[in-house]
Amino acid sequence: xxxxxxxxxxxxxxxxxxxxxxxxxxxxxxxxxxxxxxxxxxxxxxxxxxxxxxxxxxxxxxxxxxxxxxxxxxxxxxxxxxxxxxxxxxxxxxxxxxxxxxxxxxxxxxxxxxxxxxxxxxxxxxxxxxxxxxxxxxxxxxxxxxxxxxxxxxxxxxxxxxxxxxxxxxxxxxxxxxxxxxxxxxxxxxxxxxxxxxxxxxxxxxxxxxxxxxxxxxxxxxxxxxx
Amino acid sequence: xxxxxxxxxxxxxxxxxxxxxxxxxxxxxxxxxxxxxxxxxxxxxxxxxxxxxxxxxxxxxxxxxxxxxxxxxxxxxxxxxxxxxxxxxxxxxxxxxxxxxxxxxxxxxxxxxxxxxxxxxxxxxxxxxxxxxxxxxxxxxxxxxxxxxxxxxxxxxxxxxxxxxxxxxxxxxxxxxxxxxxxxxxxxxxxxxxxxxxxxxxxxxxxxxxxxxxxxxxxxxxxxxxxxxxxxxxxxxxxxxxxxxxxxxxxxxxxxxxxxxxxxxxxxxxxxxxxxxxxxxxxxxxxxxxxxxxxxxxxxxxxxxxxxxxxxxxxxxxxxxxxxxxxxxxxxxxxxxxxxxxxxxxxxxxxxxxxxxxxxxxxxxxxxxxxxxxxxxxxxxxxxxxxxxxxxxxxxxxxxxxxxxxxxxxxxxxxxxxxxxxxxxxxxxxxxxxxxxxxxxxxxxxxxxxxxxxxxxxxxxxxxxxxxxxxxxxxxxxxxxxxxxxxxxxxxxxxxxxxxxxxxxxxxxxxxxxxxxxxxxxxxxxxxxxxxxxxxxxxxxxxxxxxxxxxxxxxxxxxxxxxxxxxxxxxxxxxxxxxxxxxxxxxxxxxxxxxxxxxxxxxxxxxxxxxxxxxxxx
Numbered sequence: 089x090x091x092x093x094x095x096x097x098x099x100x101x102x103x104x105x106x107x108x109x110x111x112x113x114x115x116x117x118x119x120x121x122x123x124x125x126x127x128x129x130x131x132x133x134x135x136x137x138x139x140x141x142x143x144x145x146x147x148x149x150x151x152x153x154x155x156x157x158x159x160x161x162x163x164x165x166x167x168x169x170x171x172x173x174x175x176x177x178x179x180x181x182x183x184x185x186x187x188x189x190x191x192x193x194x195x196x197x198x199x200x201x202x203x204x205x206x207x208x209x210x211x212x213x214x215x216x217x218x219x220x221x222x223x224x225x226x227x228x229x230x231x232x233x234x235x236x237x238x239x240x241x242x243x244x245x246x247x248x249x250x251x252x253x254x255x256x257x258x259x260x261x262x263x264x265x266x267x268x269x270x271x272x273x274x275x276x277x278x279x280x281x282x283x284x285x286x287x288x289x290x291x292x293x294x295x296x297x298x299x300x301x302x303x304x305x306x307x308x309x310x311x312x313x314x315x
Numbered sequence: 316x317x318x319x320x321x322x323x324x325x326x327x328x329x330x331x332x333x334x335x336x337x338x339x340x341x342x343x344x345x346x347x348x349x350x351x352x353x354x355x356x357x358x359x360x361x362x363x364x365x366x367x368x369x370x371x372x373x374x375x376x377x378x379x380x381x382x383x384x385x386x387x388x389x390x391x392x393x394x395x396x397x398x399x400x401x402x403x404x405x406x407x408x409x410x411x412x413x414x415x416x417x418x419x420x421x422x423x424x425x426x427x428x429x430x431x432x433x434x435x436x437x438x439x440x441x442x443x444x445x446x447x448x449x450x451x452x453x454x455x456x457x458x459x460x461x462x463x464x465x466x467x468x469x470x471x472x473x474x475x476x477x478x479x480x481x482x483x484x485x486x487x488x489x490x491x492x493x494x495x496x497x498x499x500x501x502x503x504x505x506x507x508x509x510x511x512x513x514x515x516x517x518x519x520x521x522x523x524x525x526x527x528x529x530x531x532x533x534x535x536x537x538x539x540x541x542x543x544x545x546x547x548x549x550x551x552x553x554x555x556x557x558x559x560x561x562x563x564x565x566x567x568x569x570x571x572x573x574x575x576x577x578x579x580x581x582x583x584x585x586x587x588x589x590x591x592x593x594x595x596x597x598x599x600x601x602x603x604x605x606x607x608x609x610x611x612x613x614x615x616x617x618x619x620x621x622x623x624x625x626x627x628x629x630x631x632x633x634x635x636x637x638x639x640x641x642x643x644x645x646x647x648x649x650x651x652x653x654x655x656x657x658x659x660x661x662x663x664x665x666x667x668x669x670x671x672x673x674x675x676x677x678x679x680x681x682x683x684x685x686x687x688x689x690x691x692x693x694x695x696x697x698x699x700x701x702x703x704x705x706x707x708x709x710x711x712x713x714x715x716x717x718x719x720x721x722x723x724x725x726x727x728x729x730x731x732x733x734x735x736x737x738x739x740x741x742x743x744x745x746x747x748x749x750x751x752x753x754x755x756x757x758x759x760x761x762x763x764x765x766x767x768x769x770x771x772x773x774x775x776x777x778x779x780x781x782x783x784x785x786x787x788x789x790x791x792x793x794x795x796x797x798x799x800x801x802x803x804x805x806x807x808x809x810x811x812x813x814x815x816x817x818x819x820x821x822x823x824x825x826x827x828x829x830x831x832x833x834x835x836x837x838x839x840x841x842x843x844x845x846x847x848x849x850x851x852x853x854x855x856x857x858x859x860x861x862x863x864x865x866x867x868x869x870x871x872x873x874x875x876x877x878x879x880x881x882x883x884x885x886x887x888x889x890x891x892x893x894x895x896x897x898x899x900x901x902x903x904x905x906x907x908x909x910x911x912x913x914x915x916x917x918x919x920x921x922x923x924x925x926x927x928x929x930x931x932x933x
Contacts (some may be wrong), residue, residue, distance in 0.1 A: 097874060102571070103334035108572050115624030117568065118655070126656050145329055158650075176624070178342040293329050 089162050090192075091155050091169065094185040094313055098150040101180025106141035112180060113153065118150035119176035122169065125159035131295050139196040139312060140203070140267060143274075150204075150300030152312045154189070154196050162188075174197040185313055196259030203247070203267040204299040209259040210291045217259055221252050224261070225315060233281055245279070267301070316415035320407070323719040327401040327778060335573045336364035337398060339390070339412030342570040343622075352496035353385040356595050357421040357458070361428075362842070364392040368569065369577035371631070372427060372464070373891040376489055378565035386493055389413040389421070392783040393436040394443065396839065402443060409443035417442030418613030420611070422496050422507075422689035423459045425489075426477070432812065432842035434473055437462070438834040441476070448831065450478050451525060455507045459516075460640060463489075467523075468553075468600050469879040472819045472826035474525035478509075479516050481523075482882060483600075484554030486562055488521045495519060501783035517547040521554035523663070528881060530824050537823050540881045552883040557923045559586060559605045566618035570625075579660070582612055584644070588633035589907050590647025592690070592700045593898050594732065596771035597633050597893075600884045602917050603907055604925045609640040609647075617649055634668040635661045639910075646677045662818070667708040671715035678719065685716050688727035689736075691760050698901045699734045701894070703885045708748070713750050717759055724750070724761050730790045730807075732783030733767040733898065740790050744797045751802060754861035765794060767813035772821050772879045773886065775894035780868040781817040784810050811849050812927035815841065817867035823878035826866075829855045830851035887916035 091150035104112070114134055117124055126132040130258065139152035161169065170186040177183060192199075209220075227233070228250055234240030253260055265273040275296050282288035302309040316339075327332035349355065358376060362368030367373060373390070380388035384680050388500045389411035394402060402409070409419040419426060424446070426437050438448050441460070447453045450460065462470065463481035464903045470480045481488050500890045519522040527547040531539040542549060555680070556562050560861035564583070571578070585606040597833050607615075628648065632638060648659050659677045663672040666687035674685060691697045697704060700753060712725055728743050767787050770779045776790075787810045798805040819826065838844040856863050871877060873892055890913075897904060907913045908925055 100338075100340045103328060103338065104572050108335070108574070111574070111578075112572055114626070118624035118626070119621065121621070132656055153666075178570070179340060218729070278849060295325075 089157050089160055091157060091166070091190050092187050092189045092196075092312060093155065093183065093309070095151050095153070095154050096179060096182040096184055097151055098180055098182055099147055102147050103144055104180060106138070107143045109180075109251075110136070110138065111224060116173060117155065120169075121313060122155070122172065122173040123161050125156040125158055137197065138198050142298060146275075146296045146298055148298035149184070150275045150298060150311065151254060152196055152200075154192065172214075179202070188315060189270070199271055199303050199315065200268045200301050202264055202268060202302040202304050202309060203271060204262070204264050204302070206259040206297045206299050207263075207275055207279065208255075208295040208297070209261070210293065212254050212257050212259045216289075216291070217252070217254060220259055220261070220282075220290065223280050223282050223286035224250050224252050226286045227278075227282055230285070232297065233285065235277055235280065238306070243273050243277065246271050250278070257308060262299075274308055316412075317410075320410055320415035323405055323407050327398070327405065327407070331397045331401065332395065333364075333573060334558070336392065337412070339396065341572060344413060344569055345377070345568050347381065347387040349387070349414060349416070353388045353501065354387075354423065354493045355421045355919070356380055356386065356388045356493055357388050357418060357424045358388055359418075359424055359426045359437075360390070360392050361433040361440060362393055362840070364571075365573065365575040366534075367392045367508050367572045368575045369566065370429070371581050372917055374562065374565040374568040374581075375728055376425075376485060376570060378567065379490065380493065383490070384498065386490075387477075389416075390732065391418065391440070391444075393433075393440055393608070393840070397676050399439070399443065399839075403716070406487055408445045409440055415435060419446060419456075419458065421458050422500065423461060423493065425481075426460070426462040427464040428462050428470070429464050430474065430842060431466055431472075434466075434819060434830055434839055435834045435838045437473065438476060439839050442834075448476055448561075449645060450475060453478070453509065454510055457509075459507075459509075459512065461492065465596065465600065466598065466820075468882065468884060469820060469822070470523070470882075471530075471824045471878040472822040474824050475827040476830075477525065478513060478519060478520050478813045479524045480553075481550050482493070482521050482551055482884070484556040486556050488554045490860070491519050491881065492516060493520060498702075509926065510916045514546050517544070520552060523551040523882060525824075535880060537876050539876055540878070542881075550881050550883045552921070553600070553885060554628075555885070555921055556586075557605070558926060559583075560611055560926075564615055566615055566617075567622045568831045570623055577629065578625070578933065579629050580623055580625045582616055582619070582628060583607070583628050584612065584630055584632040584635055584638040584641075585926075586632070588924075589866045589913075590634060590637070590703055591701050591894075591904050591906060591913065592703070592896055593689075593699075593775040594768060594771070595728065596774050597771045598885050599632065599666075599915075602885060603913065603923055604637075604927065606639060606926050606928050608928045609643055612644060613647055613651075620655070626656060627660060628652070629660045629662060632890075633663060634665060634746065635663050636667075638671055639927045641673060643929070645673055665685055665708075666704050668711045668715045671712050671841070672717065674716070675719045684723050684725055685721050686725040686727065687712055690727065690729050691732060691739060692728060692744070692746055693739045694894065695901060696735055696739040696742070698734055698900045698903050699760065701898070701903050701907065703903065709746065710753065712749065713759075715752050722758055722760060724759060726761060726763050728763065728765045730767045731787050731813075733776055733779045734901075737790075737793070740793060741797075743794065746796075747801075747803055760802050760804070762806070763794075763798065764806045766808045767810060769813055769816045769820055772877070773884050775891045775898060776824055777821065777891065777894060778871040778873060781814065782869045784814060784864060785870060786874055787813070809844065809847070811852075812847060813842070814863055814867050815852060818863050819871075821878070822866065822873075829859055832858050842867060849886070884913075885917035885921045887914075887920075890915045 108173035124134040199288040232242045233244040469482045587601045589602040791807045836851035838851045
């Protein structure tokens with residue numbers, strides 16, 4: 089059976105790399121005594137596939153993976169399996185949802201094409217806020233944007249939304265970007281562009297958080313749990 | 316973690332490599348209430364997180380102390396140079412990973428001394444913790460600074476920086492020491508009277524308080540180390556856990572998030588080894604052999620697999636194929652773990668066919684390289700060092716390995732051994748060529764690694780000086796020439812690093828000022844090639860008119876006072892001297908585990924004996 093899992097990478101795990109997370113998840117599943125299915129070959133590894141790698145320094149409320157388990161555990165039922173995983177998970181991971189899916193035609197990483205990020209800046213003085221808002225509006229007016237002048241890849245088509253607000257007296261940037269196999273716009277690059285092209289002068293450190301991963305279809309954004 | 320530390324870290328961590336090194340929070344970490352315990356202990360590992368977290372001793376003590384409701388133990392590792400720079404700039408003192416408290420707030424700091432080249436990191440960590448480096452400069456507000464581990468068997472070069480050393484197995488004495496600290500503070504409303512506390516500690520068997528011992532010199536030669544207070548024992552005897560069956564073992568270890576050096580479960584088969592290799596300190600200071608039973612080990616393995624989720628289990632000890640139930644253990648573990656794809660690995664295999672058959676059992680799951688350590692190139696020299704491995708053992712081991720499908724063989728040797736001549740160095744080449752010529756069609760590849768012999772305290776070779784730098788380099792170059800263009804990969808160790816190890820392994824208290832000066836000149840992480848700063852060390856030696864080559868090369872007379880003579884590890888000095896003489900005559904001494912007693916004196920003097928469970932073993 090194949091399980092699709094939605095999970096959180098918590099603040100405690102901010103500085104873990106994708107490989108660290110992958111290792112941590114495999115160990116969590118082993119401690120939960122899930123009957124993992126292994127690949128064939130010289131160096132077998134469990135069949136766990138991730139929607140998207142998450143960079144060091146970034147937390148998330150919407151990460152996804154598919155894991156193949158032996159049919160033997162179907163009788164236990166998904167809620168019982170979810171409970172086992174939650175109990176075995178260390179504090180960097182939090183299980184948010186678990187469901188059984190049919191064998192997908194395309195891998196999770198192939199169907200994901202959007203990511204929403206929230207970036208929190210250290211403070212929210214009124215001048216800084218006004219400057220950031222103006223910079224964001226200006227950035228969206230550009231028809232082409234690239235990091236390497238003059239002939240870098242045009243990143244502008246991959247930036248779908250960008251807005252700025254104040255939450256808990258801190259400036260928060262909210263952006264929807266292209267991610268996945270067709271292209272990847274990193275939130276750091278958007279921040280760099282805001283500074284370089286629009287003189288936003290954003291204070292560091294930038295605390296980056298991935299709100300979720302989605303598939304843009306005709307009917308709007310859908311999460312891997314709704315596909 | 317404390318908010319002020321957390322805020323500072325949030326600013327610093329994005330700028331350093333591997334920030335997770337400084338965050339803790341691993342599964343099974345203990346976050347205990349600071350106020351409700353009687354004593355707060357900070358275990359300090361003088362190397363980076365990834366090295367320290369691979370150390371079984373840390374996991375043992377962590378579980379042992381933290382299961383006590385009246386004690387807490389936290390951890391701290393040496394910050395890498397980038398982190399050190401940020402911490403010093405921000406005036407952020409070194410802190411325990413669990414609570415984020417500055418080092419100074421703990422009651423006791425405990426360093427483990429695993430290798431001489433980590434000594435400068437001990438000083439650097441004290442400095443980053445804002446604790447005076449010299450023990451005699453610390454006052455009643457400072458935490459007690461203790462140290463243990465193999466280098467505590469000659470702690471003299473580090474003695475002026477440490478309040479008390481713990482000798483031998485730590486399981487019992489660590490708790491006794493912390494109980495004493497707790498009781499001491501309890502009757503003083505939380506305060507500390509350092510002199511009184513040190514006197515109390517000196518009364519605990521296995522605790523060595525160096526400030527109560529005075530070295531005496533005549534014409535620059537050490538003549539005596541004598542106690543200056545009657546409460547201190549004339550000689551401090553190391554502690555032994557006589558029975559590992561009932562000893563605590565951490566089946567719920569800390570599980571690091573980032574990749575550490577040994578990312579796996581560890582099963583400790585036994586402690587001690589009595590093969591009697593004359594160069595080997597571990598073979599002398601951890602006697603006798605104390606095995607765990609098959610049932611205990613299998614139970615621990617099952618618990619570990621369930622609690623950790625690791626996909627590899629390592630069977631460790633000083634010579635794993637000597638474990639008397641090794642065939643059953645390997646067979647059962649491989650059977651139990653195969654389905655879950657948990658690999659079994661064996662460390663420290665002897666060079667014989669028996670070991671290869673064991674390795675073949677394991678290979679069913681995961682293929683690993685095969686490593687043997689003949690240590691010397693000729694039988695004559697192997698007899699001098701009492702290696703107990705013959706050329707037939709080695710070639711049969713390689714035959715068995717090749718038959719079983721291994722193509723990559725690693726061989727470990729030493730150079731600069733006592734009694735060594737160029738013929739013995741050539742013997743390394745000849746042995747390798749013989750192996751290659753016996754398997755001409757199989758595509759066997761050999762990796763040869765040759766380290767430099769470092770004479771160590773409490774061994775039969777403790778009287779020997781180290782081979783001169785020029786000789787070592789000549790031998791290294793000789794081998795490089797000989798192995799060039801062959802199907803042999805050749806590695807050797809930096810001679811200057813080994814020189815420093817030799818200076819400190821057999822040094823006395825006068826070296827403390829050199830250590831301090833080298834640290835002041837920037838020496839840190841001396842075991843890390845990219846940071847080893849030989850100029851700083853040379854400058855430090857020169858500042859005191861000392862020549863490291865003279866110190867490392869010095870031969871001690873048989874009747875001379877050795878810097879560690881007041882520390883008793885159980886093996887008779889008379890026995891070591893006899894072994895030294897037998898070495899000179901090329902006479903070997905057999906393993907005493909099942910045969911005749913070799914007369915090292917340990918069992919009678921420390922009232923202990925070998926604990927063996929089965930009949931087999933290599």
